[in-house]
Amino acid sequence: MKLNAVVVGSTGLVGQRLVNYLSNHPWFNLIGITASKEKSGKKYEDAVRWSLEKEIPNKVKDMIIYDTDLEMISSLKPDIIFTSLPSNVSTVYDIELVKRGFTVISHASNNRMEPDIPLLNPEVNADHISVLKIQKKRWKGTLLKVPNCVTSILTLALKPIYDDFGIQQVFVSTMQALSGAGLNGVPSMAILDNIIPFIEHEEEKIENESLKILGYITPEGIKLNDRLYVSPSVHRVNVLEGHLESVFIKTDKDVDVNDIKESLTEFRNNKIKNLDLPSKPKDPIIIKEEVDRPQPRLDRNEGNGMSVVVGRIRKDKKNWIKFNILGHNTIRGAAGNGILIAEVLLKNNELLDFQ
Ligand SMILES: NC(=O)c1ccc[n+]([C@@H]2O[C@H](COP(=O)([O-])OP(=O)(O)OC[C@H]3O[C@@H](n4cnc5c(N)ncnc54)[C@H](OP(=O)(O)O)[C@@H]3O)[C@@H](O)[C@H]2O)c1
Incomplete structure (x- = not known):
């Protein structure tokens, strides 16, 4: 059984890579995508300025973009949320979503330096996941950051x-x-x-x-x-x-x-x-x-x-x-690393334990 994933900020360069990975991932199932207000309600292929070498995955082409709205995202009840928003916007969404109990993997620079938030580059410091025990006292959900x-x-x-x-x-x-x-x-x-x-x-x-x-x-x-x-x-x-x-x-x-x-x-x-x-x-x-x-x-x-x-x-x-x-900055340096972090989390059973 796959875990349900949402990409918040799906039309940007990092979001496009996330959508591409998640449309064909053995462990995750993409159930929702968001962007700014101007793009919400539109079909993904009509709204996105697609920039990857491969075609837009068929699974995503016809998906309707949701507004980046906390109630909307919560109503989808995702097991995991990937955020790829500008950092000033991400600050609000990341924290509100973990307060609501969600697992969030965030690509923006806000909160990266906080001691109880793992900043993971998995081959290097996957063991830093252990600080989630401390973070758990702060929030119902879980926040992990992808580094610069x-x-x-x-x-x-x-x-x-x-x-x-x-x-x-x-x-x-x-x-x-x-x-x-x-x-x-x-x-x-x-x-x-x-x-x-x-x-x-x-x-x-x-x-x-x-x-x-x-x-x-x-x-x-x-x-x-x-x-x-x-x-x-x-x-x-x-x-x-x-x-x-x-x-x-x-x-x-x-x-x-x-x-x-x-x-x-x-x-x-x-x-x-x-x-x-x-x-x-x-x-x-x-x-x-x-x-x-x-x-x-x-x-x-x-x-x-x-x-x-x-x-x-x-x-x-x-x-x-x-x-x-x-x-590769948008793969190793961003979306690929974000997905790898999610896999490490799942492999450690953290994703399920912390929900
Ligand atoms: N690019 C990289 O190599 C890289 C590497 C590491 C980390 N990062 C970080 O990852 C994040 C995303 O980067 P990116 O390169 O993908 O940026 P981007 O191409 O500018 O994409 C930004 C995304 O956020 C959405 N967005 C912007 N303002 C919004 C708002 N007020 N409400 C809702 N959605 C909004 C955009 O939607 P619309 O299309 O509707 O505007 C788009 O989907 C940034 O924080 C960046 O610093 C990027």
Whole structure:
């Protein structure tokens, strides 16, 4: 028997990916979709500005879009709700829905840093689900957050190195795709023939969320990692999908390139390695040996967009290593991760226990 799912904010770039996954998922059944008032009451295929490579799934084409209204969503009695709304809007809906007892997986940045709200990148910190016990004292329902896109991609590659050799400092310079800003995000006149060296609030998100994902479980919730320093510098570039990150790390131990390659390939402490989950990539981290890889257009769909691709691993001075990472921002960095979180939750029986 499948669990009933609703996507709130189904017409945006993340919402479209969610709808696509959920229209053909072995564990979830899509029963409702919402968008803004202007689109409610319309057929999905008439209202959506569809942007994925594949056609709109047949199951969704004729679905009528509901207004994003708490009573309406509640009346559908979903087992799980995926929200992909702008963060100022999401703040209200996420909290009201968990107060009503629903399980919510939210993609927006609001509430991500609260200690009793798991901010999950499953291969890295699936065990942070345990703080739901603390959250349960606050609300009848359950709220889990999907991390910022750069942060999901970055922490996936950092985790094995952190576990094997310790990391003290991370400098990361990003080249972020247009889709990261949403369907109406960056005007073409601003980005054609251009690079924009600023994305509002992005650097704070990468810095803080990395410390939470690589943080510690305590009786009060997740405590931020206090031995790691992450310093990002972000850029919007003229690429449709796929964030490229240029990373410089200082490790505790002096390591060479082969140590790093082995650590990334093995990923010994991968938290979901032995779980059988439909959206889990076979290899969460893929290493490319070619001197000019990874590249967004060539490498973003590795592992159906759920793997990150690491390349140009180079030794710097003592204790320093540098490399490039690429990840698909609307899949690994958003909807794919959201679905994987739901699968982890279900596999842990949390979804049923917490309803
Ligand atoms: N894009 C990424 O790579 C990425 C990665 C990680 C996290 N996120 C986060 O995920 C969320 C969604 O991102 P996105 O890229 O999908 O954005 P988007 O393309 O702008 O889509 C936003 C969605 O929210 C709906 N919406 C907007 N205002 C609303 C309102 N007042 N009431 C009800 N619905 C409303 C839109 O409906 P209409 O179509 O009717 O306007 C649309 O379905 C954001 O918080 C974003 O920061 C995005």
